[in-house]
Structures are given as structure tokens and as C-alpha cells.
Amino acid sequence: MFKTIKSDLPASIVVFFVALPLCLGIALASGAPLFSGLIAGIVGGIVVGALSGSNIGVSGPAAGLAAIVLTAIGSLGGYQNFLVAVVLAGIIQIILGFLKAGIIGYYFPSSVIKGMLTGIGIIIILKQIPHFFGYDAEPEGADSFIEASGENTFSAIFHVADNISLGATLIGILGLLVILFWDNILAKKGKFFKILQGPLVAVVLGIVYFILTQSHESLSIDSSHLVSVPIPDDLNSFLGQFSFPNFSAITNSEVWLVGFTMALVASLETLLCVEATDKLDPDKNVTPTNRELLAQGTGNIISGLIGGLPITQVIVRSSANIQSGGKSKLSAIIHGFLLLISVILIPRLLNKIPLSVLAAILLVVGYKLAKPSLFKKMVKMGWKQYVPFFVTVLGIVFTDLLVGISLGLGVGIIIILIKSYQNSHFLHIEDRSNDRHKIKMTLAEEVTFFNKGAILKELENLPKDTYLELDLINTRYLDQDIIEILEDFLYKAKERRIDIKLVSKRGVVENPESFVEFFKTRPKSSKSLS
Template sequence: MEFRSIQNDWKKYAKTDVLSGFVVFLIALPLCVGISVASGAPPTAGLLAGIIGGVIASIFGGSFVTINGPAAGLIVIIIDSIDGLGQGDSMLGFKRTLAAMVFVGVFQFFTGVFRKGFLGKIFPSSVVHGMMASIGLIIISKQLFVLIGVNPNAKLPWELYVEFPSRILDLNPEIFLIGLIALGILLFFQFIKIPYLSKIPAPLLAVIAGVALVEYFHINVSSKYNFFGKEYLADPHYLVQIPTSMKDAIIFPDFSFVGTFVFWFHTLMIYFIASLESLLSASAVDKIDPLRRSTNMDQELIGKGLANMLLGFIGGLPIIAEIVRSKANIENGAKSVWSNFFHGSFLLLFLLLFPTILKLIPMSSLAAILILVGFRLAAPKEFIKHYKTGKEQLIVFLTTIVFTIFIDLLVGILAGVAVKMFIQLVSGVKWKDYWTLNMSGDEKNGIWKISSPILFLNSFKMYDRVQKSIDKGNKNIVIDMSDAKYIDHTSMEIIDSIKEDAMKSGAKIALKWGNLKATSEEATSVKRLEV
């Protein structure tokens, strides 16, 4: 994004963007704290991420109305990194994770510099959605115990779900009541249709109600209370723990593990997931941008890289483009990057002026917020969507979830990709087809013919060549895929993306399918040759 454009946007949209930025700040405040705590990091790490994501990444990024900050989709990755690098010491694990983030930022920066941002489009979407649904289920499994004020014995997500019913009788009544009221507020506000009332951020109200109950029950002072003849603890450890001095919020990275395999494993995992989620979210936001602008994905990664490098040096969580906050940003009238900038600025002011308020936030209120976030990631509609797209996509989606829940995220991703490739190979795709694409034509006239299967691993070649045709000013582009024999779901989504990009550039794309037939009624379902 050009700085001249940013200056012009300031003149045109400053008033509306201040308002939208303030509303998003109200939404982001509890989420930044909650995501940070759920990740096993200091609460201020999430706030620093929101601040830097808004102030730095907005200026150097390539999007327009996207909100940057910590996201629930990275909770599992950060927990694993802290556990894996800390060797039993969570603070040491966090410091080593910060060191990993510095390199994540470097990798993202150079991915953008070398213009490889489009590669985020080619990863199998059923695996990505399965990964996100798994993360949602993992978040729920952990936060259910926080909601009732109980420490679990189990570690793996499936074990937590098995343990939870037997621990309900151990719940702390006051803590559970706070969480239950927060959950009720969040659910109730989803059905409110009154315009002015519906604009009040439900997560903020849930936290305010929680703070009021903390004061009422005196949970900020260690004490004991009786409930139906049983004694329970009311203690500040059920509240967010904030350092007494803001200087203590700045935590420096520990590079002592740089020479180990486990360090680079977690670095690459954070880089891969954070970059993929950012690019997918940015693409989704483009579709609802009222001014129909397109994100420069390479510049977006450069902005994220710079921000994540800085966050690694000062003690913040990694940032991505966050879809829910971005949608709220647009709904409240945002028109430019300044809304993201203002949202980060308001977070900074709050952290500097009102840090003591954060110490009164109950963990169970944040747990309620995160349980709802987890449910959205693993909502039933995701399962229905993949069922409608075709049984192949449903199998890949479910495989990713099952292996993630029972083993871990990396195994789940690899299992999902392996099953997808197995299904395609059984369907007649050859191994060499993954690495080659028979595509003839030239960028000048924009007429292309593809005579080999179009698959997730070779589809970037098609995207790159067609995009160059569009960039050269071709207004009429033809893609003949009648001899392709097989086009997978991810490639169909890329073709859909190409059509949208062409439309925004004033170009038209004609697609020739020949005898290729869709396997379901969904527009992006697999297409196969039907003789």
C-alpha cells in the first residue's frame, strides 16, 4: 500500500475510521487478553499484539479494512511451542517462543518481498477448515474447565472431554456463575435485533458483568466461602494476572535454543499457520469490502513480518488478519487502514491509563468468550458445508479433525493431506500430475488451454500465469479445461478467486469445461471427466 494513498485516506475517512476503530477496540480488548491467557502467555502479550498489529502492520501491510491482532486460531500452536521449548518452565518457553517469532517475522517478510504470497491459496481448503475446526474443539476442551474453576488432570483434548463430566461436581459455584452469566450475555446478544443495542460488543459486556461480580463476591481478596455446606476458595488466581509495572510487560526473547531441531520445528509451524490464516482472512475480508478493493498479499506478509519481528523482541503474541474483528470493522463504517491504526492506538491508551482494571477480569468470563469462539470455528455448519461439497471433502475434513484431536495438529494436517492425495490417486490422478501442469498459451492474448489434472500442488502455476495476463491489461481471458480430466476442490476455489480478481480489474474470463462434471451442486466441488 502506497503511503500517498494512506495520507489521502486520512483526509477522506478519518472521522468514520475513528468511530469504527473505537468499536473494534471494545471488541478486541477482552479477546486480546483472553487469547493471550488461553495461549499460556502473559495477558499483556495479547494487548501488545493488538497494539502493534494496529499501529505497525496496518501502515506497512497490503490490506485496507482488515484488523490485525492475536487470534484464537494460533492458541494451540503457541501452547505447543511454549510447552515444547520450555521443558517444564512456561516463562522460559514463552521467551524461546518469542525468539521463534522473530524468525517467523523474517520468513514472512521475505515471503512477501519475493512475491510468494499467492502460495497460501494452494493449501487444501478441506484440510485448512479441518485444522480450524480442530483448534475450535481444542479451545473448548480446555476452556470448559476454566469456566467452572477446576484444574483438569488430562492433557489431550479427547481426554479432557472424557474427564469433564466427572469434574462438574467439583465446580466452584461463584466462578461458574460468573462464567455462566458471561455465556448467557454472549448468546443473548446474538438474537438482539434492536439497532443501537446490537452494536454494543457482547464480549465487553460479558467482561464488565464479570468484573462487577468479582467485586460483589470479593474474589480479588483471598478468602473462603460455604455453599450448601461445602467450602470453596475465592482467590485472585481466578483473575487475570497483570504485572504491577508496565515495564514488566516487556519481555525479551531467549535465543538459547536456536541450534536445536525443536526450535525450528515450532518456528516453521507458527510461520506456516500464521501466514496461511492471515492470507485466508485477508481474502475473506476482500469479499465484504464495501469499496471492493483487493489485498496485496505480498505486501500483507511484509507488514505481518515486520510486526511479528517487533513483537518477538518485546513480548507480544504473533498477529494475523482476524476475520471476526475485520467484519465488525466494516459493519461500523470502516473505509481504510486508519480504523486498524486507531483500534491499536486505543488499546495502547487503555493499557497505559487503566492497567488496574485488567486485574479484575475473571478468567471464567474470558473462558465463556473463548468457548463461543471455539464453537464458531467448529460449528455444525462447517460439517454440513463439507458434506454438501462432496464426500471426498468431508472425509478429508473429518480425518484432519480426528488425528488432531487424538494426536496433535501437525499429524492432523499431514493425515488430511495424505488422505486427500490417496483419494485423488485412486480416482486416476498420477503422481507426476502433482508437480507438472500442461498449460499452453501466452500472457499477451490471454487464451489458455490446460490438458492435465489441476491439483492443489500445481494450481499455483495456473493462477500465476492467468494473473500475469490480467496484469498486462487483457480484458478477455479464456481458460479451456476440457482436457484437464480432473480438477480438485482447492483448484476450483482458486479458479473462483481468479474470476473475482478479473472482475475487479474489469476483465472477463470464459471457462470451458468440456465433459467435466461437478460431483455435487456446490460451485467449487470437484470436477471429473464424464464420458
């Protein structure tokens, strides 16, 4: 793992600067103490990073859980009662890991995963535009279309013109230019410029700009446009920021319900993120999903025990890690230690970082996730790929992550059903002699109840006086529903003077008396026709 330190250390610094405002913003959006977001980020980096089997995934508090957390804190009677639900969610995730539930992540179509990455990229861009210009009405990390302030993603952008902060905008533009110049030109000039990342230089410039312009009336940046890390007065006040669960609330059934809900949502978001980061990984590593659930569960137990928000693997931080050249889990672990050390030793320095500079970093991350060339590529792949892709993207932009993915998955399933309907069988009209049709119907390798409609339609449309050859030679699985359709057809076939020739690997049967009896001789443990 330490062999890749030259790549992981600079990547971890970029992830740190991406994670810092997101941890604080998600805590604010969740109605939780600001420090709880930092706890979740630290635990997600150090604990989950160490236990996870992912080389490039980064965990921390997730915006997708903010609405659940906000509601739960109020309904459960306080933050300490809510922490009990976080611990329970972690335990449930560990159980899911032992039950091998991680396999669920493999059942999401590639088009939906690509749509998720693109949709998140667009959301990052749209949500960071106001912060880039110094309009910080909405906390960092929010990803829902309807914002807590009452605005939506687009109305917030429309109101930017009336709320521009000149100082924040200037240093945001300068930071963006530095990052682009660093990535596209200097990074190609030598190893030094790859080790020293552009985002770090942009952040240093932002701090210097804030210090130099503090006394300037129009160019200064107001404290509301800066990072806001809690500053403890001494060790006791620092330790006082930690909260602990009120385990007497464990008898409350609603605590269990919230814990179960968070476990399911956090696990689903994590599994989707794992699939997405594996696709982005240039080394094409495959993350063990069950181990990931165990790692996430352990992280949530520890986070809940010391006052942190619930944790998931997060695509924004993970993609920033990949784009910055992270190679192993060391980058995630170091970013966790950077969060811990910085909030202890340099909180006042952190609070001099303009949010617009961090927005510039995220704008670049978002663009790399949602490159225009990807849209063109998806369209070229055909409608079966681009329809669920675009539905997922639009769903994420106009609702939220889970709703968008659900819509894309639903469309993907419909497309599978359509193609299954179309590919259940093949018809071939061989000849027509003596006014009698000779038709060969070849069934697919696997025929399930999804194919009932298509096969039933073809059987119903067979004309009278037909000689039907039913070819099952290559059919390995025939659902009971299909057998029953064929059985019912036997009665109609006699009425319509249709002769049937059944061809299978067992031989040829002319006008079988019963399909049910014919298939009954199969072993009960298998539906193979071979």
C-alpha cells in the first residue's frame, strides 16, 4: 500500500479539501451539530478506509441521508436518541454483509450507473455555481432539487446575479484558472506538478487573498462565504463536541425503524457508489461488496457511538480521489487523518478558505463526471442504452439520487421485458403446399413467464390446417407458465386441424397427447430440457 504514497498523498489532500465543506454542509442540512459531519468524515476516512476492500472509494456523510436525518432528529426527541439509530443501522449493515447482500449492487444496468455518474456530475456543477459567485444560501453538499431554503436548483442559479460577492467571485475565477492551467499544462511538464496538485495551490491562493483583502471594502470576503469549522477554546471544549447515544431510547420502536431505513438507504447508496467507482477506476479493480457492507457497518457503529452522522461511500469524494491519481486505500485513510489533525490544530486557518475556491475544485470534478462526449457515446450505443441513461440523469437532476436511480432502473427493466418479449422465439414459414402452412417455431434458450404474451400471441395467430414444428433442441429452461400455455393450445389445435411435431434432444413426438406429461419426466431439481 505504501508503494503508491507518491500518488496517494497528493490525492488525499485534494479529497480533504473536497470533503471538508461537504462534511460541514451536510451536517448543517441535516440539522445536526457541525462537528458531527467532521466526525463522520474522519471515521469514514480512517476506519472505513482501512477496513474496505476498495482501493479508491472514499466514505463520509452523504447528502442522500440528510432529509432522513433531519426528520429523525426531530421525531426521535433529540440528537442523542438519533445516534442510537445510527449504531443500529451499522449493526444491520454488518448483518447484511454476512448475509451476502452485497450482490444486489451487481444487478444495476451499466447504463443506469453511467447515468448516475453523469447526473451527479451535473448536480455538482449546478449546485456549485451559486457558491462560486458567493451566493451561499444553501449549505454545501445539498443534492436535492428542492432546497431547504425554499428554492430549487435552477431558481438558486437565477438569483445569483442579485447576490454576487465580488471578492468571492474573483478568487473563485482565479482558483478555477489555476486548477485548469495546472491540470492541462503544468502537470505534463514534470513530476513535481503532479505531486503538488492544482487544487492545493488554489486553496493557498484563496487564503492569501482573504488575508490581503480583509480591510478592502469591495474586494473583501465576508465570513459567511468562508469555511466554518467549529473552534474549541481548549481540550475540554474540543472533547465536549462529541455526543454519545442515549441507549435508553432503544426500546422506542421508531428508533429501530429509522435505523433500519438508514441501513437500507446507506447500503444501497454505497453499493451503487462501489459499482460507479469501479467503472471509473483506471486499474479496473473489483471491490468486494460484502466486505464493503461490513466496513460501512463498522464505521456507522463507531460514528454513532461518538456523535457522528451516518456514513456511506460517496461518489463525489471517490471521483475526486480517482481524478487526482489516488491508487490505494491509503489516500482515503490519509484524508481522514488530515481532517482530524486540521480540526484540532488549525481550525482558524481552515476558516480562512473561501467557499468559492472549493466550489471551483468541485466544478472541475463535476465536469469530468459529466463530459459532453459521454452523451454522444451513449446515443451511439442505441436506445436500449441511452433511454435509461437519460431517464436516470434527468431523475437525479430534478429529484434526488435514489429517485433518479429508481426511475432509470424501472425503465431498464421495462426494456428488458420488451426485448424478452421479442426474443422468446423465432418463426420460420418453410413452405405452403396443398393449401397447408408449414411453420417452424424455435424457442429461445431460456423461456420464462416474461415470454408468455409473445408466445401466446403467435399460437393464437396460427391459421387453420397448419403443420407446426416446435423446436426445443436448444431450450435449456422452460417455465411452467409456458408449459401450461402449450397444454391449453393442444385442445385448440385439434379444433383448428393443427398438427404438432415436437422436437427436443429426447427425440421427436408427433401430436403429443400432453405437454405436461411430456415434461413431467424431468428431474424435479432442474428444468433443463437437455
